[in-house]
Amino acid sequence: MKFVRLAAAAGAGVIALGLVSCSSTGGKPADSGGSGGAGGGVNTPRVTIAMVTHAAPGDTFWDLIRKGAQAAADKDNIELKYSSDKEGPNQANLVQNATDSKVAGLAVTLAQPDAMEAAVKGAVAAGIPVVALNAGIEQWQAMGIMEYFGQDERISGEAAGKRLAADGSKKAICVVQEQGSVSLEARCAGVKAGMGGGSVENLNVNGTDMPSVESTITAKLQQDPSIDYIVTLGAPFALSAVQSAKTAGSNAKIATFDTNAALVPAIKDGSVQWAIDQQPYLQGYLAVDSLWLYLNNKNVIGGGQPTLTGPSFIDKTNIDSIAALAQAGTR
Template identity: 30%
Template structure:
C-alpha cells in the first residue's frame, strides 16, 4: 500500500511539473518571425526611442528584430535595404525619405513576397507615390502647420511687426522629405500672418556639434532673424545652446521645432524655446513590429498617425521628462 502511494505521489509531481513547464513555455504569437527596420536615422536620442519601441514590441510578440541606422546616408540606406530583402524577412519597415529613390526597391521587394511598410517619413504623395503597404508616423503637413501657427501667434501677441519678420529653418538633411513637407507648411502658416522672408539653413547632418556651430554662425550673421525653427530633432535640440552662443536672451528670437530631446525640453523650461511637436516616435518602432506581425497573420495594413502633439507647457514637459530616461518619450 505504501509503495502504491509513493508511485502515485511521484506520478502526480511529474504531471504537475510537466504542466507548469508547458504553461511557462507558452509560445508567443510571432515566435519564429523576423522583422527589420531600415532607417536614415543615427545614434542619437530620437532614434534610441524608436529602437526601444521596436524592442518592447519584439519582446511581447516573441519575434526577432534588427534596426539599421544609416546616418542620413541614402546610398548606405539603400544598401541596407537590399541586404534586408536578401535575408527574406517576414517584413521590413522603411523610412521613405526620398520621393523617387524608394519606388523601385519597394516594388521589387513586394513582388518578391516581402511586406514593406513606411515609418517616420513617407513619400510626399503617400500611397500614390510609393507602393508601401501603409504608413506609421506623423502627418508632416499637419505638424508643420501646427508649429508655425503656434510660434507666429506668439509673436503677434508680443506686438512684433510680422511684415518685417525673418524665419530661419535649420534642417539636418536639406531636400529630405520631412524637411520639405514641414517647411512648406510652416510657410503656409507664415503667409497667414503676412510673413514673407524665409531661409532654409543647412545644419550639416546628424552630428550635434556641427549643427550647433552652423546655427550659431547663422544667428551671428543674420541679426534680423525673428524666428528659428528646427525642422528635425537634432536641429531643434541645438537651438538653445546656439541662441546662448549668439548672445540671445530667452524669447529674443522666437524658437521652436520638432521632437522632445532632453536639450529641447530644457530649452522649453528656460524660455529659449516656445514650443515643439512630439511625434511620439516610440510608437513608430512599436507599431512597426506589431503591424508587420498583424499583416503576416491577418493581412492588416493600418495607417497610424503617431504625432502632432504640441508641447508648450510645464505640465507636458514634466510628463515627458519622467518617461525620457526609459526611452519611451
C-alpha cells in the same frame, strides 16, 4: 486627416511593456536587438522582421523609434534586424539585403523615396509585406506598401508656422540638418505656409557635425539680427540653437520638432519655447506590431490611409506629464 484610433489606443498601452534599451547604428550592417528567446506576449512562431531607417549617427530621435520597435518585437516573438544609413542608395542596399535574406516582413522609412523605390518594389514583388514609417507619406502607396505610420509633415509644419505667427514672430529661420530629405523639406514648407505674412528662411546645416551646426546658426544670427525665431527639425539641434543665440547675443526664441530627454529641462526653463511631438516610439512600435498582425491574422491597419501619430505640441503647460517618460527613453 483625423488620427486613426488604433494609434491612440496603442500609445496608451505600449508604455507598460518591459523595454530593451537600444541605440541607433547609423551606417552599420543589420543587427539583432532581440533578447534571443521567445517573446513575452504571444506563442506564434518566431520570425525575423527587418527595419531600415535613414537615421544619422548620434540623432537621439531614432533611439526612440528603435526602442518602440524592439518593445513590439519582444512582445510578438520577433527577431528584429535593425539597420540604418543616412544616404538613400545605402538604405536601398540594406533593403535589398533584407529581401535576399527572405525576412518575414520589412519596415522602411522613405526620406529619399526615389533612391528607395526600386528596392522596396523588389521586396513587395518577392512577397514580403512592407510597411513604412516616419517619412514618405506622399510616396508609400505608389510603391505597393501596405501601411504607413507617422505624421503629415506639411500639416505639422503649418501648425508650427501658425504658432510662430501667434507668438508674434516676423522673421524665422528653419534649420535643415539633412539636405534632400522630403520630410524635412515638407516641414519647412509648412512652416512658411503657416506663418502667413511672416518671413521664413531655410538654413542648411550638417546634422552629423554638431559644432558646425552651432557655428552655422551663430553666424546667421550675427549676420541678421532681425531673426526672432529659430525653428529646428530635431531636439538635439534645438539645444545647439540655444547656445548659438547666447553666443550671438541674439534674443531669438527657439522652437523645435521632436523631443528627447535633454529637451525637457530646456522647455521647463524657457530656453526652448515648445516642441512638436510625432511620437517616434509609437511609430516604431506600430510598424513592427502591424507586421505581426498581418503575418498572423492578415490584418491591415488604416484602410489604405496613413495612421497619424502627430502632431501635438509640448510646452510648459504639459511638459510635466511626459517628463518621466522622456527620461525613460519612450517619449
